[in-house]
Amino acid sequence: MHMFEFIRPADAATAVATAAQAKTAQQGADIRYVAGGTTLIDLMKLNVETPARLIDINRLPLNTIEVTPDGGLKIGATVRNADLASHPVVQRDYAVLSQALLAGASAQLRNMATTAGNVLQRTRCMYFRDTAMPCNKREPGTGCPAITGNNRRLAILGTSEYCIATHPSDMCVAMAALEATIHVQGPRGSRAVPFGKFHLLPGNTPQRETVLEPGDLITHITLPKPVGRSKQAYLKLRDRASYEFALASAAVVITIAGGNVTRARIALGGVGTKPWRSHEAEAALVGRLANPANFRKAAEAALRDAKPQSENAFKIELAKRCLAHALQMAIRA
Amino acid sequence: MSEQKPEKPRKHRADVRGLSRRSFLTTAGTAGVIAALDGRDLMAQSPSADPPPVDDRVGTEPVTLRVNGKEHRLRIDPRTTLLDCLRETMALTGTKKGCDHGQCGACTVHVNGRRVNSCLSLALMHDGEEITTIEGLGTPDALHPMQAAFVEHDGYQCGYCTSGQIMSAVALLKEPCGPDDTAVKELMSGNICRCGAYPNIVAAIQHVRRTA
Numbered sequence: 001m002h003m004f005e006f007i008r009p010a011d012a013a014t015a016v017a018t019a020a021q022a023k024t025a026q027q028g029a030d031i032r033y034v035a036g037g038t039t040l041i042d043l044m045k046l047n048v049e050t051p052a053r054l055i056d057i058n059r060l061p062l063n064t065i066e067v068t069p070d071g072g073l074k075i076g077a078t079v080r081n082a083d084l085a086s087h088p089v090v091q092r093d094y095a096v097l098s099q100a101l102l103a104g105a106s107a108q109l110r111n112m113a114t115t116a117g118n119v120l121q122r123t124r125c126m127y128f129r130d131t132a133m134p135c136n137k138r139e140p141g142t143g144c145p146a147i148t149g150n151n152r153r154l155a156i157l158g159t160s161e162y163c164i165a166t167h168p169s170d171m172c173v174a175m176a177a178l179e180a181t182i183h184v185q186g187p188r189g190s191r192a193v194p195f196g197k198f199h200l201l202p203g204n205t206p207q208r209e210t211v212l213e214p215g216d217l218i219t220h221i222t223l224p225k226p227v228g229r230s231k232q233a234y235l236k237l238r239d240r241a242s243y244e245f246a247l248a249s250a251a252v253v254i255t256i257a258g259g260n261v262t263r264a265r266i267a268l269g270g271v272g273t274k275p276w277r278s279h280e281a282e283a284a285l286v287g288r289l290a291n292p293a294n295f296r297k298a299a300e301a302a303l304r305d306a307k308p309q310s311e312n313a314f315k316i317e318l319a320k321r322c323l324a325h326a327l328q329m330a331i332r333a
Numbered sequence: 334m335s336e337q338k339p340e341k342p343r344k345h346r347a348d349v350r351g352l353s354r355r356s357f358l359t360t361a362g363t364a365g366v367i368a369a370l371d372g373r374d375l376m377a378q379s380p381s382a383d384p385p386p387v388d389d390r391v392g393t394e395p396v397t398l399r400v401n402g403k404e405h406r407l408r409i410d411p412r413t414t415l416l417d418c419l420r421e422t423m424a425l426t427g428t429k430k431g432c433d434h435g436q437c438g439a440c441t442v443h444v445n446g447r448r449v450n451s452c453l454s455l456a457l458m459h460d461g462e463e464i465t466t467i468e469g470l471g472t473p474d475a476l477h478p479m480q481a482a483f484v485e486h487d488g489y490q491c492g493y494c495t496s497g498q499i500m501s502a503v504a505l506l507k508e509p510c511g512p513d514d515t516a517v518k519e520l521m522s523g524n525i526c527r528c529g530a531y532p533n534i535v536a537a538i539q540h541v542r543r544t545a
Contacts, residue, residue: 006394006411006457034458041414041453042434054411056458082447086509106523107508108501109435111447112454242522 002050008059012185012217015055020187020215027137027207033057033217035078036112038105039121047131048138062116062219065089071225077116077218081171082107084115093226095333096251099234100174100269106243116218119172119182119198120210123165124245125154136162137206152311153247156319158273159307163206165273167199168245173269174234176277177251181222187215192222199274209274227263230255233330236269237322246270248319250326254285261285261294268302271319278302281323295327296320396460400425401469411457415449416440418456419466427467427496431525438524441497441504442466448504450523467496470503478541479503486537490528498524502538506545514539 009015015033022031032051034040035058043049062076065087073089084090085101105113127133127146134142146154146164155166172195180195193211200208212218236249249269255262264285268276281302288294299320306316393408400423409418416433419425419442428451431439435453442451443465471477476484479502489495501524510516517535526534 001412003392004411006455008460034455036453037455037458038435038450038453041455045434054455058458082508106438107505107520108438108441108448108450108523109453112449242519 001044002047002052004051005053007053007055009055009057012057012060012062012219015057015060016185016187016215016217018053019055019217022214025212025214025216026209029214031055031214035114035117036080038109038113039117043122043129046129048129057217068222073223075115075221075223077220078114080111081105081113081115081118082110085110094174094178094223094232096177096232096234096253097171097174097223099232100170100236100249100251103234103236103246103249104170115171115221118169119175119218119221120212121167121169121172122209124168125165126150128165137165137202137209140205140207147309150311151309153245153270154309154312155273156271156306156308156312156315157268157276157303158201159309160202160204160206160273162204163202163273164309165202165206166245166270167272167274167276168270169275170234170236170246170249170269172199172275173249173251173267175221175223176267176275177253177265178223179265181224182218183220183222184212185217185219186213190219195275196277202273227253227255230263231330231333233326233333235322235326235329237318238270248315248322250319250323252323252326252330254290254327254330256290256331259289261288261290264298266298266302266323268319268323271303271306271315278323280304285327290327290331292324292328295324298327299323394457396457398456398459398464399462400464401466407456409456411455413456414452415442415444415454415456415459415464416451419451419464422456425466425468428500429493429496431494431497436525437494437497438501439494439497441500441524443500443504446504446507448501465500467500470499477503478545479506479537482537482540483534486533486540487530488534488537489526489530494524494526494528498526498534502534502541505538506542512542517542 019031022029030051031053034054034056063078064076065079066074068074081101085098090098125146127135128137134145136144144163154164175195182193182198184191199210230253233252236246238244238246246269248271251267253265264282266278266281281298284298284301302323303316303320394411395408398405416430419428428442429439431437433452435450440450440452441448445463471480479499505520510520514535517538
C-alpha cells in the first residue's frame, strides 16, 4: 500500500474544501473520502487505488435515517448497510431495498459498508483488480483484456469496445427501481442528481464512472414517498447461495389494479455496466395483465439490446428468467 | 489516562514464564529473523558502529484503541489495518489473517459490539472505539458459552477460521436472525471454513441460541 496522509475533517465543508484540491474524483484520485473502507482499502492493498490523502468522513453527522416532510426517506451517506436493511420504514415501505441489501456481501461487510460507499462500489472485474494486466478503466488506453479473456461474470448491457465491467452493487439496483436521488455537496454548493443520471456508461472513458467532480461529497440519498399498494421484490441469482456477487438480479416495484399493471419500475443487476433501469420492461408491462406470459415479454424487452461476450451468453436467458420470476414473486408478496 | 505513555510497538510477547505454544513460536521466529540479519551483516562486513536512533514518530500517527477493556495509546503507520495493529503491534494473535481482502472472515472482531472484517479497516478509523477480540471473549478457565459450544460440538478441524467463526457467532446472537438453521447459515456466510466444519458450527450456534 502506498503511503498517505490521514485527515479527520471537523465538518463537511472542511472535507469538501480539502478534497476539492484533487485532480480528479474518478479512477486514480489523489484524494479519497473513506467511510466503511470495504472497497477502497481493498483496492489500496492491490495498488489499484493510490490516494496521497484519505479523508475520514466517519465522524461527520451523516449517519441518520429520517422521514422527510413530503413522506419520503432521507438516508445519510454513512448509514451502514445493515442499519438501512433493518430500519422499520425501509422494511415496511421499501422492502425491495431491504431485500437487496441483505442479498449483498456478508453480515460483517454490511456492518461496515455505507450507503454512499455502496453507490461508489467498484467493479469486481479481475483485470481491473490486477495491476499486472491492461485495463482501460484503471489505465486509460491500455486495452480491455476481458473482451477476449475471462468475461463470464461481466456485463451484457451498456458495454463498449473499451470496457465490459459489471457494476457489482445490489443496493443500487433497488435504488434505481425506487427512483432515488443522490445529494452531493461540492465546492460550488449542493446539488441533487437523479439516480439514473449518477452513473455513467463506459463509452470510451471507462475511467469515469460517475458525475462526481473533485471535492464532491455524497451527503445523503432520498427516496420518494412510497407508492401506495406497490408490490416489491428483489431476486438475485449467483454461483453460491450466499456471499457472492450477482450473475443476474432484478428489482421490481409494480402496482396492479383490476389484474392490470398500472405502474412498473424495473432494474437489473449483475448484467449492466451500471445499475440497469429498464424502461423497456416497464413499457412492456404497463396497461397489460399481470401474468407470466406478459412478464416473459417484459423480460424479452429488457434484454433486447444485450450483447454477449465469449463466456457470458448464458446471462441473457438467466436475466430474463430472473426478471420474470421476480415479477411473479412481487405479485405474490 | 493522560499521563499514560504511548506503548512501544511490540513484535512479540516478552513473557517467558508461562511460555505457551504461541509465545514460543513467535519468540523463536523473531530470534530466527535476528540471527539471519546478524549473519547477513557479518557477511557484508558492515561497520560495527551502532545505527542512528530511529525516531518512531516520523510517518506515524497517534491512535487510542480500547481493546478487550484496556486502553492502548499507540503510534502507528497510517496504513496499518485494524487486523495488523491487533496482531503485530499489540501481539493479539488470536485474530487470524486469511485472505486479507474481506472474503474469508478469519479476521472478524467486534467494534463497538458489532462484527466487522478487521482486515478492511484502518486502525486510525477506530480512534477511541471499543474493540473486542477472541482474547477478550473468555478465558481458558471460563470459556464464553459460544467457545464452550464449539468445543462440545466439534465446530472446527484445523482451527484457523475458528476465532473469526466464534466472533461472528457471538455477534449473531444480538442480530435479527430467524430461528432455523438456514437463517444461521445465511448470517454466517461471511466466515469460510476450508475444513468444512459448517454443520458442527451451525449446531454449536443453535445450541447457544436455544440455551441462552
